[in-house]
Each structure stands twice: as C-alpha cells, then as structure tokens.
Amino acid sequence: MHNVVIVGAGPAGLSAAIAAAAAGAPVLLIDSNPRMGGQYWRMAADSLENQIDQHYDLETGLLLINAVKARKEIEVWSNAQIWSATHKDGVNTLRIIHQDNEKIVNTKNLIICTGAYDRTLPFPGWDTPGVMTPGAVQSLLKGHAVLAGKRIVVAGSGPFLLPVATGVLKAGGEIVELIEANKPIRWLKSFAAMLENLHKINEGYYYLKTISTGKVRPRFGYAVVRAYKADNDELDSVDIAKIDRNFNIRKIKNIKCDVAAIGWGFTADTSLAGSLGCKQIVAEDDGVVIWADDKQQTSVTGIFVAGEITGIGGSELSMAEGVIAGISAAKFVGCKVEIKKAHIKRRAKKQRFATALIRAYPIKSGWKSWLTGESIICRCEEVDLNDLKHAITELGATDSRTAKLFTRCGMGLCQGRICGRSVVDLVADNLEISPTDIDRIAAVNRPIITPIPLGVLAAGE
Amino acid sequence: MKNPDAIVIGAGVVGACSALALTNAGLKVLVIDRGPVASGTTGAGEGNILVSDKEPGAELTLAMRSRDAWFELDTDIGGGFELEAKGGIVVSRSEKGISNLKRLATLQKSSGVETIELDRNGLQKIEPYLSADVEYGVLYPKDAQCQPMLAAAQIMRAVKKRGGVFVQGENVIKVNSNHNSVTGISTDKNSYISPIVINATGTWAGEIAKMANSYLPIMPRRGFILVTSPAPKLIHHKVYDADYVANVASGQADLQSSAVVEGTASGTILIGASRERVGFNGELDVAILRQLARQAISLFPILSNVQLLRAYRGFRPYAPDHLPVIGEDALISGLWHAAGHEGAGIGLAPATGELITSQITGQSPFMDPSPFSPKRFQGSEYVAV
Numbered sequence: 001m002h003n004v005v006i007v008g009a010g011p012a013g014l015s016a017a018i019a020a021a022a023a024g025a026p027v028l029l030i031d032s033n034p035r036m037g038g039q040y041w042r043m044a045a046d047s048l049e050n051q052i053d054q055h056y057d058l059e060t061g062l063l064l065i066n067a068v069k070a071r072k073e074i075e076v077w078s079n080a081q082i083w084s085a086t087h088k089d090g091v092n093t094l095r096i097i098h099q100d101n102e103k104i105v106n107t108k109n110l111i112i113c114t115g116a117y118d119r120t121l122p123f124p125g126w127d128t129p130g131v132m133t134p135g136a137v138q139s140l141l142k143g144h145a146v147l148a149g150k151r152i153v154v155a156g157s158g159p160f161l162l163p164v165a166t167g168v169l170k171a172g173g174e175i176v177e178l179i180e181a182n183k184p185i186r187w188l189k190s191f192a193a194m195l196e197n198l199h200k201i202n203e204g205y206y207y208l209k210t211i212s213t214g215k216v217r218p219r220f221g222y223a224v225v226r227a228y229k230a231d232n233d234e235l236d237s238v239d240i241a242k243i244d245r246n247f248n249i250r251k252i253k254n255i256k257c258d259v260a261a262i263g264w265g266f267t268a269d270t271s272l273a274g275s276l277g278c279k280q281i282v283a284e285d286d287g288v289v290i291w292a293d294d295k296q297q298t299s300v301t302g303i304f305v306a307g308e309i310t311g312i313g314g315s316e317l318s319m320a321e322g323v324i325a326g327i328s329a330a331k332f333v334g335c336k337v338e339i340k341k342a343h344i345k346r347r348a349k350k351q352r353f354a355t356a357l358i359r360a361y362p363i364k365s366g367w368k369s370w371l372t373g374e375s376i377i378c379r380c381e382e383v384d385l386n387d388l389k390h391a392i393t394e395l396g397a398t399d400s401r402t403a404k405l406f407t408r409c410g411m412g413l414c415q416g417r418i419c420g421r422s423v424v425d426l427v428a429d430n431l432e433i434s435p436t437d438i439d440r441i442a443a444v445n446r447p448i449i450t451p452i453p454l455g456v457l458a459a460g461e
Numbered sequence: 462m463k464n465p466d467a468i469v470i471g472a473g474v475v476g477a478c479s480a481l482a483l484t485n486a487g488l489k490v491l492v493i494d495r496g497p498v499a500s501g502t503t504g505a506g507e508g509n510i511l512v513s514d515k516e517p518g519a520e521l522t523l524a525m526r527s528r529d530a531w532f533e534l535d536t537d538i539g540g541g542f543e544l545e546a547k548g549g550i551v552v553s554r555s556e557k558g559i560s561n562l563k564r565l566a567t568l569q570k571s572s573g574v575e576t577i578e579l580d581r582n583g584l585q586k587i588e589p590y591l592s593a594d595v596e597y598g599v600l601y602p603k604d605a606q607c608q609p610m611l612a613a614a615q616i617m618r619a620v621k622k623r624g625g626v627f628v629q630g631e632n633v634i635k636v637n638s639n640h641n642s643v644t645g646i647s648t649d650k651n652s653y654i655s656p657i658v659i660n661a662t663g664t665w666a667g668e669i670a671k672m673a674n675s676y677l678p679i680m681p682r683r684g685f686i687l688v689t690s691p692a693p694k695l696i697h698h699k700v701y702d703a704d705y706v707a708n709v710a711s712g713q714a715d716l717q718s719s720a721v722v723e724g725t726a727s728g729t730i731l732i733g734a735s736r737e738r739v740g741f742n743g744e745l746d747v748a749i750l751r752q753l754a755r756q757a758i759s760l761f762p763i764l765s766n767v768q769l770l771r772a773y774r775g776f777r778p779y780a781p782d783h784l785p786v787i788g789e790d791a792l793i794s795g796l797w798h799a800a801g802h803e804g805a806g807i808g809l810a811p812a813t814g815e816l817i818t819s820q821i822t823g824q825s826p827f828m829d830p831s832p833f834s835p836k837r838f839q840g841s842e843y844v845a846v
C-alpha cells in the first residue's frame with residue numbers, strides 16, 4: 001500500500017493523518033513548523049506543563065498531536081518546507097527543504113492542508129515598525145512567549161481579534177483599544193447557525209469576559225485609519241476612526257501606542273495546491289480558495305484538501321474536513337473505508353457557522369478612501385498609490401498583472417502575499433471595473449512557493 | 462480613428478517602436494492588441510540590449526544602430542524605462558572558448574564594436590565577486606539594458622500623445638485583401654480599413670501571415686529566468702559565459718543554457734536564460750532552474766547563499782535562420798512583417814521600427830534590409846508546404 005502524503009500539521013492535517021492511519025494507510029506528514037499544531041495550536045514547548053496560557057482549546061490539539069505521535073504508521077517531518085511542486089502524468093513531485101538539504105517526494109495521492117495567513121489592508125503609515133498583524137503578535141506569544149509591545153491596539157475585523165487581545169492581556173500586556181469594524185448586529189442574520197454552534201458563542205464569551213477584566217471595552221464600528229512615526233521611527237500613535245457601514249470615515253481621534261495589531265480575517269494559502277493545478281475559485285469574501293467536491297477531492301484526481309485552504313472557517317471546520325479528506329485518501333490508496341453520514345453532518349454544521357462568520361465580518365470597499373496618493377501599497381518594493389495610478393492612467397495598464405509589471409507592486413520578498421489582494425481591488429477601482437476571478441487567481445499564483453538558496457537549488461537533481 | 466495610414470498589430474516592444482517611427486514620419490497609426498501593452502513576450506523577457514553576442518553581419522549592424530537608437534529614443538520621449546549603459550562582460554574558461562572569444566572580439570572590433578580585453582586582475586577589479594578561476598574576458602561598454610515592459614508602455618504613451626490610437630482587447634482574426642493587396646483587418650469586434658498592415662505579433666506572427674493567406678515560419682523557443690531576493694550590490698555588469706554566444710546561434714532543439722547574470726536597480730539579481738523548443742509548453746521545469754543556478758554560481762560563487770525568489774518564462778519568436786523578419790510580404794502587398802526577433806527583440810526594436818518605416822515611406826534605409834526580407838521564406842518551396 002502506498003503512503004498517504006499530507007502537507008500541513010494544523011487542525012486539518014492532524015485530523016486527516018489520524019483518519020487515514022486509522023483506516024490502515026501509512027502516512028507521511030510534512031510541515032514547515034518546528035512543532036505540530038499549525039496556527040491554532042502553535043506552541044513554544046513540547047509539553048502542556050511548559051505552555052504559557054495562550055490557548056483556548058489546547059486540550060484537543062494535544063490530543064491530536066499525541067495521537068499522531070503514538071501511531072507508528074505516521075511518519076512526521078517537521079521543519080520541512082515545500083518550495084516547489086509540480087504534477088505530471090498523475091504523479092505529484094514535492095521538493096522539500098529539510099534541514100538545509102533538499103528532499104524529493106513523488107506521490108500519486110496527497111492531502112493539502114496548508115492553512116491561511118492574515119489578510120491585511122493598506123492604510124497611511126501601515127509600513128511603520130510596530131504596525132503588525134494579529135497573527136504575528138499571536139505567533140510571537142504562542143511560539144516564543146514574547147510580547148510584541150507594552151501598549152497595544154488590536155483592530156480590524158473578525159473573531160480572531162478576541163483571542164489575540166486575550167492573549168496579550170494574559171501575558172501582562174496592556175490593550176489600549178480593541179476595535180472591530182463591523183457591528184455585532186450582523187450576527188443576528190445567522191441566528192440558526194449560532195444556535196447549533198453554541199459552544200463557539202461560549203468561546204467568544206470566554207474571551208470577552210477575560211478582556212473585560214482588563215480596563216478595555218471593545219468598540220464596534222471603528223477602525224485604525226492612519227499610523228504615525230515617532231522621532232525614533234517607531235510607532236508613536238494611530239488615528240482611530242468611527243466608520244459607517246461601508247467603512248467610510250466619520251470622526252477621528254488619536255491614540256498613543258507602541259504596537260498596532262491590525263487584521264482583516266484570513267487569506268487561504270493556495271500556492272502549493274495551485275502549483276499542482278488544483279482548480280482555484282473565488283469565495284464569498286473575494287479570497288481565492290481551492291475547490292473541492294464532497295469527498296474533499298480537488299479537480300486533480302488523487303489530490304485532496306482540507307482546512308482553511310478550502311475557505312476560511314476556523315479550526316472545527318478544518319478538523320471536520322480533515323477527517324473526510326483522510327478517509328478519502330485512504331480509500332484512494334486501497335483501504336476499505338467509507339465516509340460516514342455523521343462526518344458529512346458535522347462538516348455541514350461547521351460550514352454553516354463558517355458562512356455566518358464570513359457574513360458577519362465583511363470587508364467593505366470604503367477602506368480605499370483611507371488611502372492618500374503617498375500611501376505605500378507594496379511594502380517590499382515601496383510602491384505607493386500614486387505609482388499604481390500612474391501605471392493605469394499614463395502607462396495604460398488595464399489589469400493588475402500589467403500594473404504589477406510596471407510598478408513592481410507585489411514582486412518583492414513576500415511575493416504579493418501581503419498586498420496582492422488589495423492591489424487587485426485598487427487597480428479595478430481605479431479603472432472603475434470589478435476585478436475578475438482571473439485577476440484574483442493570477443495574483444496568488446506562485447510557482448516558487450518559498451524562497452530557496454541558489455546553492456540548495458543547484459545541488460539538487 | 463477613421464482611415465489610418467497604417468495599422469500595427471501587436472503592442473509589444475517591436476510594435477510600439479514601429480508605431481512610434483511611423484508616427485514620427487507623419488503617418489496616422491492605429492495599433493491593435495488583444496491584450497494590454499507588453500502582454501506578450503515583451504512582458505516575459507529580460508531587457509538586455511546587446512552588441513556583444515552577435516557575430517559580424519547584418520544582425521550586428523542592426524544591433525549597433527538599435528543600441529544607439531535606444532538612447533536617442535530615451536531623450537526623444539522623456540525616458541521612464543530604466544535605460545542604463547551598464548556594459549557587458551563575456552568570459553571564458555576553456556582554452557578553446559578563450560580562443561573563440563578572442564577571435565569573435567577581434568572581428569567585432571573591426572566592425573566597429575568597442576571591446577576591452579581583460580585578464581584576471583582586470584576582471585577582479587570591476588567584478589570583485591567573479592570566480593577567481595576566470596582568467597580571460599572581454600568588456601563591451603556599449604551593452605545596455607532597459608525595463609522592457611516600461612519601455613513598450615512609455616513608447617505607446619508617446620505614440621498616443623503624437624496622435625496615434627491604441628485599441629486594446631481586440632483579437633485580430635483576419636487580414637483582408639483584394640487581389641493580393643491588403644485592405645485592412647478584422648478583429649473579433651470590429652473591422653478597420655488601411656492600405657498598410659504591419660504584423661508585429663512576435664511569436665504569433667505566423668498566425669497573422671496565415672490569416673492573410675501568406676506564410677511565415679515563426680516558432681516559439683522557451684526561456685526561463687530566475688529572479689533572486691534583493692541583495693546588496695554584488696554584480697555590476699551583465700556577465701556571461703562565451704558558451705552563450707554559441708547557444709544563441711545554435712539550431713538545436715534540446716535544452717541549452719548559459720547563465721547571463723546581472724544585478725538590477727532594485728537589488729535583485731536576474732539569471733537568464735535557457736533556450737529550448739517545446740512549443741508553447743509553459744510548465745515549470747525545475748531541472749532548468751537548477752542548471753541556471755549551477756551556471757550562475759560557477760561564475761559568482763557568492764550567489765550560492767542568495768535566495769531564489771521567483772522564476773518566469775516566455776516564448777521567444779524565432780525564424781529557422783535565427784534572423785528577424787523585417788520587410789514586405791512577398792505574396793501580399795501592403796502587408797509588412799516586423800517579427801521573429803528571438804532573444805534579441807528588445808535590443809533590436811528601435812532599429813526595426815526605423816527600417817520598416819524607411820521602407821514604407823520610401824526613404825533610404827540606414828542599412829540594406831534584404832537579409833531580413835520575408836521573401837527568404839516565401840519562395841515556392843516554402844509556400845507549397
């Protein structure tokens with residue numbers, strides 16, 4: 001029997017590994033982090049005793065991680081980053097940087113669970129040191145037990161702001177402001193999805209309770225719209241604006257802080273699956289995700305996906321999908337196993353909650369009005385909005401690809417992970433058209449998934 | 462635009478330069494492209510403007526004029542495309558390679574190319590990170606570079622300012638003619654009338670010729686380029702191995718590569734490019750990336766620690782004899798070709814525009830255009846195929 005190969009050891013990948021192994025398939029689990037757990041269960045140490053108190057549901061995570069470790073039919077490669085992958089004649093070739101060397105895995109079946117990363121929006125001053133993503137603040141805390149600053153503003157939109165603020169408080173930091181752009185009333189539209197996922201409401205309540213023991217009171221309908229540098233080039237303060245339903249600015253006040261953690265939900269990391277030719281689609285939140293059928297199989301036979309990469313939905317949906325993907329892949333390699341009705345039902349329930357989430361935290365087009373001509377859009381290449389407009393009005397760019405070639409927007413170190421999505425929106429906005437799915441998908445196309453030293457590349461065969 | 466004097470199909474660098482030269486000569490020009498400016502091979506190439514890689518002959522004459530024409534054009538339209546006279550260095554490490562390179566440089570010199578011979582010390586002085594085992598090289602101060610997409614866009618902007626019209630997003634599907642004389646073209650959306658049509662569609666030029674019931678053997682030759690993450694300035698010229706010249710001239714179908722290494726204004730290092738004939742197959746081929754990386758490191762060992770950030774590829778338009786096609790169609794009068802520049806289309810574009818314009822307007826051309834004439838492929842033995 002062939003190995004089931006899984007990439008990503010977050011909630012989705014761990015669940016898939018256990019399900020495939022339980023069905024009798026040997027598993028190879030590949031992950032780029034030093035420890036299993038993915039984003040949600042990122043840890044600074046291996047055992048529970050040594051953990052700082054930063055997690056809501058680490059018990060489930062440790063349960064899965066220990067189950068993976070206990071099963072000898074699951075082989076785990078940590079610190080293993082896939083830098084490139086290609087698909088030919090039914091075989092997927094994964095090229096992996098592992099301990100400074102390159103390893104090659106050829107496999108006909110694959111489960112991709114590469115998760116997501118923070119979505120950012122540009123605004124004047126967002127390139128100031130001290131402006132970061134909530135994910136980065138949390139990774140420092142969870143992964144290194146380091147607090148990013150003393151006086152922290154947490155802002156943006158989405159439920160993820162709550163655990164980040166809670167984590168900061170628990171680690172002894174001060175939350176100066178916790179602000180959410182959308183109003184909670186939006187949740188009422190999804191009452192049924194909330195009722196059937198009451199424990200999630202409980203989780204939210206737990207965060208809010210912790211937060212209220214600090215002095216901070218969350219504000220809704222506000223956003224950070226400008227950041228200011230101090231003389232030492234570090235963050236001095238931010239402008240916080242009351243915004244309307246479309247995110248247009250109403251009233252502004254200035255707040256001193258040394259860190260502003262600002263995030264607007266997540267963007268799925270589709271680069272690996274995209275390289276292998278899996279069909280990409282544009283989701284309700286305009287993010288690009290990988291299409292999958294009800295068995296979690298992609299448009300490429302033998303490649304399955306689970307977790308945030310199929311659409312942003314949180315750890316529970318990731319686990320529900322992971323189990324189904326694990327069973328499907330095990331079946332694909334010849335195991336006698338079937339997806340159960342209960343699995344399908346669980347996934348559907350979590351999916352309804354995920355949809356409610358997306359609808360409760362929309363990103364409205366008014367964010368573009370926060371920008372000035374001099375606002376940096378691409379931080380790596382220092383391209384500002386005027387440059388982008390020049391590419392359109394003077395040089396004749398009529399799509400984001402051409403605008404990118406003219407300005408180098410999105411061609412720097414992060415390869416457009418940070419600005420790519422916003423650039424597509426801004427270019428379309430300036431042309432007074434709507435972005436096409438082709439534009440959005442082209443913006444996430446990255447055949448070199450992660451940079452690789454030329455020396456390592458040259459040494460490979 | 463009603464009744465343009467000439468229609469240019471293709472807004473790559475060659476179409477843009479042709480349109481500008483025609484406009485400057487007083488013609489009303491309409492440019493049509495199915496995509497935005499530079500959406501073809503021009504948007505997938507490097508910006509080398511080389512005289513160093515050409516053997517004496519018609520192409521070198523074209524290249525030398527074109528190199529100077531780039532700098533005149535830069536002044537004429539006000540720049541904005543990162544033109545830089547950076548200089549190229551060709552090196553060799555084998556005995557045979559060195560003697561070939563010496564012979565080539567001597568011939569080039571007698572054709573008027575500026576060349577400076579360098580020994581190991583001379584090389585180390587101007588390229589301190591060059592591998593110490595390189596003992597011979599030739600510096601070509603006239604080799605230059607530009608940012609090709611910006612160049613095409615700035616040139617098209619000048620064309621529009623000077624009265625030309627650019628229609629984008631229309632796919633040409635037919636070249637209309639009457640008694641073997643061009644009358645205009647049809648796109649998927651409109652028809653346009655003009656007695657002169659210039660086919661500047663690069664790798665797709667054969668399709669346009671076919672639409673006019675003529676024939677042009679232009680085919681794709683794939684190339685990959687590596688782009689590194691920004692590094693402090695390590696490399697000051699374009700540096701390449703003399704094997705490159707042999708590859709450029711080669712007719713082999715299988716993979717050839719000889720890394721041309723250069724630093725750019727943004728700090729990234731470009732390593733290009735491979736050459737192979739695989740049709741329009743765009744799949745990432747990691748074996749090629751590895752080969753380019755090996756060759757680049759053998760020239761500059763320090764690159765071993767620099768990170769590959771991205772790779773891209775394009776399809777050079779080539780003719781069987783590796784010369785561009787510039788001139789009037791032998792079968793359809795009024796149909797002009799400016800295509801098939803292979804790996805030198807950026808460098809050769811301005812002189813191509815001048816050459817085609819002087820032929821169309823009946824001015825005396827700066828060189829004999831006959832070696833580039835499409836007639837060489839349009840005798841009975843070809844058309845019968």
Ligand SMILES: Cc1cc2nc3c(=O)[nH]c(=O)nc-3n(C[C@H](O)[C@H](O)[C@H](O)COP(=O)(O)OP(=O)(O)OC[C@H]3O[C@@H](n4cnc5c(N)ncnc54)[C@H](O)[C@@H]3O)c2cc1C
Nearest residue numbers: 008010011012032038039040082114115135307308314315
């Ligand atoms: C920074 C961050 C923090 C988050 N914190 C929370 C939180 O506190 N609470 C919450 O409910 N949700 C949180 N989320 C949302 C979270 O993404 C999901 O709830 C859940 O972790 C998704 O699980 P997953 O298995 O799909 O992906 P992930 O957990 O993201 O796991 C993906 C794994 O794939 C690996 N990987 C990706 N690409 C490659 C590659 N090319 N080669 C090798 N390995 C690769 C990654 O290293 C990672 O370990 C967070 C998201 C982010 C981005």
Ligand SMILES: Cc1cc2nc3c(=O)[nH]c(=O)nc-3n(C[C@H](O)[C@H](O)[C@H](O)COP(=O)(O)OP(=O)(O)OC[C@H]3O[C@@H](n4cnc5c(N)ncnc54)[C@H](O)[C@@H]3O)c2cc1C
Nearest residue numbers: 471473475501502503506509633663684775805806807808
């Ligand atoms: C990897 C690589 C590296 C290179 N490096 C260099 C270099 O360093 N220096 C150099 O000088 N050259 C280089 N080249 C070669 C150079 O890029 C080309 O020779 C040059 O771009 C050709 O320009 P063009 O205008 O003829 O064609 P293109 O730029 O391809 O333009 C043709 C245009 O025609 C349009 N078109 C085609 N068919 C139709 C139709 N039916 N209707 C409407 N429009 C149509 C296309 O959309 C396209 O925009 C390189 C090429 C590659 C691939």
